Amino acid sequence: MVSVPFLTSAPGKVIIFGEHSAVYHKPAIAAALSLRTYLLASRDNGDTDTLFLEFPDIQFSYKWATSDLPWQLFGEHSRKRQPAADEELDPELVDALSSLLSKIDSPIQYSAAFMFLYLLVSLCRENDVAGLTFTVRSTLPVGAGLGSSASVSVCFASAFCYLGGHIQEPTLRADDVTVKDSEQCLFIDAWALMGEKCSHGNPSGIDNAVATHGGAVMFQRMESSVPSIRTSMRNLPPLNLLLTNTKTPRSTAALVANVSKIVTEFPKPSGLILETMEAIAREAYTLMLRPFLDKQSKNRLMELIRLNHGLLVSLGVSHPNLERVKLWSDELQIGQTKLTGAGGGGCAITLIDDDAATPEKLRQLEEKYNEAGFETFKTTLGGKGVGLLTEIATITSEKLCRLHNRDEIEAAVGCSALPQWRYW
Numbered sequence: 001m002v003s004v005p006f007l008t009s010a011p012g013k014v015i016i017f018g019e020h021s022a023v024y025h026k027p028a029i030a031a032a033l034s035l036r037t038y039l040l041a042s043r044d045n046g047d048t049d050t051l052f053l054e055f056p057d058i059q060f061s062y063k064w065a066t067s068d069l070p071w072q073l074f075g076e077h078s079r080k081r082q083p084a085a086d087e088e089l090d091p092e093l094v095d096a097l098s099s100l101l102s103k104i105d106s107p108i109q110y111s112a113a114f115m116f117l118y119l120l121v122s123l124c125r126e127n128d129v130a131g132l133t134f135t136v137r138s139t140l141p142v143g144a145g146l147g148s149s150a151s152v153s154v155c156f157a158s159a160f161c162y163l164g165g166h167i168q169e170p171t172l173r174a175d176d177v178t179v180k181d182s183e184q185c186l187f188i189d190a191w192a193l194m195g196e197k198c199s200h201g202n203p204s205g206i207d208n209a210v211a212t213h214g215g216a217v218m219f220q221r222m223e224s225s226v227p228s229i230r231t232s233m234r235n236l237p238p239l240n241l242l243l244t245n246t247k248t249p250r251s252t253a254a255l256v257a258n259v260s261k262i263v264t265e266f267p268k269p270s271g272l273i274l275e276t277m278e279a280i281a282r283e284a285y286t287l288m289l290r291p292f293l294d295k296q297s298k299n300r301l302m303e304l305i306r307l308n309h310g311l312l313v314s315l316g317v318s319h320p321n322l323e324r325v326k327l328w329s330d331e332l333q334i335g336q337t338k339l340t341g342a343g344g345g346g347c348a349i350t351l352i353d354d355d356a357a358t359p360e361k362l363r364q365l366e367e368k369y370n371e372a373g374f375e376t377f378k379t380t381l382g383g384k385g386v387g388l389l390t391e392i393a394t395i396t397s398e399k400l401c402r403l404h405n406r407d408e409i410e411a412a413v414g415c416s417a418l419p420q421w422r423y424w
């Protein structure tokens with residue numbers, strides 16, 4: 001029996017090249033962010049017949065009687081196996097969960113609770129989780145293109161794999177170097193993909209892969225049940241990336257569905273757009289294999305950013321606010337900008353041209369963004385993947401819920417603040 005409390009954590013990501021085309025089996029490049037989600041499993045309520053959810057970032061608390069969950073649907077066997085990449089959500093389980101979710105009106109809260117229940121019932125037995133409280137806090141913006149859904153899914157999948165006895169405690173510390181994926185990471189990643197399927201119907205798998213394994217990758221989804229190709233990019237050249245959140249809300253599910261409509265209705269032109277995106281990601285990969293970029297390579301990479309954004313615009317996934325981010329950085333000539341993630345709002349990245357971007361220009365840009373209500377982030381790329389923190393008797397759900405901002409979350413439980421975190 002696993003002892004509680006414990007925390008799991010997984011990073012968000014930034015897609016540098018290839019969002020949307022990744023869904024259509026094209027290669028994409030993404031890196032883990034230092035912004036992360038934390039999930040606390042604790043026994044903070046005396047009631048052993050109830051399951052409690054505390055998701056204050058999305059203003060959601062909920063509880064279910066543990067015995068109301070459809071535990072009877074799965075035998076021991078089906079609960080232990082690793083799902084294939086193309087496995088559909090189990091229709092019986094989806095159906096059984098719908099009545100437990102019927103009172104939740106907000107789509108944001110619904111998809112988080114659906115993902116939670118789907119993974120919990122798939123991976124745990126009633127006795128593993130009766131009476132537990134699950135509290136989520138994140139330093140990532142929710143629904144802004146930085147993979148918050150996948151980081152939450154990886155936190156759930158890892159916690160439930162651990163509680164259900166499918167994986168052991170990890171041993172790696174932050175500074176330990178790994179050369180090969182652990183079986184446990186592959187198992188978590190496969191289940192986190194099922195969680196992403198609860199969040200939006202047709203995920204490529206790139207977000208959960210980065211949230212599980214960390215680092216930076218070239219990722220390509222394969223056809224049918226063939227596992228995706230994930231090539232890690234260990235020595236990313238130093239990239240001066242500015243991350244800007246327009247704070248315009250949007251949903252990945254809706255944007256992915258809109259692109260699917262275009263791909264179905266205009267197969268020829270959209271096919272050519274996706275092929276061009278592939279060519280861009282492949283050339284970017286070759287350039288980014290070098291540990292340092294000379295001026296010419298850097299300029300080429302910036303041009304590829306510009307081209308990739310134009311193609312995303314043509315697929316209809318930009319937004320006037322994302323265009324404002326781009327327009328203002330173009331006017332000041334400080335680098336090249338593209339949307340990142342599903343688009344339709346959320347975040348853009350600007351690859352800064354270090355020669356052109358004087359401190360004064362950067363200050364002017366930040367001022368414009370602030371006036372528009374946009375938020376800029378400083379974050380590092382290529383951090384650790386999924387982790388576990390045990391022996392945390394002083395961290396309670398109530399304390400975690402009371403933390404006000406990113407800095408407080410990081411100081412209280414953060415992977416960067418606490419060397420005791422271990423990684424699968």
Ligand SMILES: Nc1ncnc2c1ncn2[C@@H]1O[C@H](COP(=O)(O)OP(=O)(O)O)[C@@H](O)[C@H]1O
Pocket residue numbers: 037055056057058107108109110111112113136137138141142143144145146147148149150152199250251252253341342
């Ligand atoms: N901190 C959080 N707490 C609870 N649920 C979250 C949190 N962050 C993200 N989610 C879930 O993920 C969804 C956002 O996913 P998505 O639209 O794919 O955007 P992104 O992954 O780019 O942030 C939310 O609607 C919510 O269901």
Ligand SMILES: C[C@@](O)(CCOP(=O)(O)O)CC(=O)O
Pocket residue numbers: 018019020021022023144145146147148149202203204205206207252256340341342343
């Ligand atoms: C649009 C897409 O390429 C990335 C979506 O990322 P996000 O949920 O917007 O962070 C979809 C996917 O690859 O699953």
Ligand SMILES: [Mg+2]
Pocket residue numbers: 147148149150207252
């Ligand atoms: Mg997402």
